[in-house]
Amino acid sequence: MGRLDGKVAVVTGGAKGLGQSISERFASEGAIVIAADMGELSYECKNVFGYKLNVTDVVGIQKFYDEIIEKYGKIDILVNNAGITKDAMTHKMTDDMWNAVIDVNLKGVFNLTRLIGPQMVANNYGSIINISSVVGLFGNIGQANYAATKAGVIGLTMTWAKEFARKGQNVRVNAIAPGYIMTEMLQTIPQDLLDKFAQLTMLKRLGQPEEIANAALFLASEEASYVTGQTISVNGGMRL
Secondary structure: OOOOOOOEEEEEOOOOHHHHHHHHHHHHOOOEEEEEEOOOOOOOOOOEEEEEOOOOOHHHHHHHHHHHHHHHOOOOEEEEOOOOOOOEOHHHOOHHHHHHHHHHHHHHHHHHHHHHHHHHHHHOOEEEEEEOOHHHHHOOOOEHHHHHHHHHHHHHHHHHHHHOOOOOOOEEEEEEEEOOEOOOOHHHOOHHHHHHHHHOOOOOOOEOHHHHHHHHHHHHOHHHOOOOOOEEEEOOOOOO
8 A cells, every 4th residue: 555545636846857756756655646837747657647737827726726626525735846946146136036936936835725725624634745945944145036935935834834733633734945956957057066066965965856755755644644844854964
């Protein structure tokens, strides 16, 4: 038996990268996974179903939620993974760059959770996993907008852990703060910089998407039944 047998999971940004790894890992443990993304799935996996969704589109999100509840009757797991970057030094950051990152990385998390969280409360069961970042904990030069959203996600995590279990409901909310993980986003970075990033970690290497997926699986499963309101850093012991 899989650790997520019978569970219905929604993973945003699930078409590739971390979202793909998380979706595939959940499916391998028996979950039905709806990988919501603006793009098509870049892979095929049994029990992972793509859904075109923009997390900034409130009307589209309501439609998505209604369709999933009508089809499956519930949502047990939500992974808020969708995110973008638009990097620049603060004095060069435009309003459009700031607003775009805030809308996707922070407001997008709120848009989905305000529908799915109360449904979990009503069902007395659920696990919400918010993907933050090492940058949300320590900041990073040229990423004021991204760092603000990822720090905000941690604040939302702690708040929702309190709100959604306020009367003892079995709804857990946690965050994962990845370090530098070898996704497509890092593949455009010169090797000498990647080597420098690796040297900033205690383990002297960059992370793999599967290592984030394993942390997400733990938080989604009953193995984490007494874990809520936490941010788990998966960064190889990174020092900034």
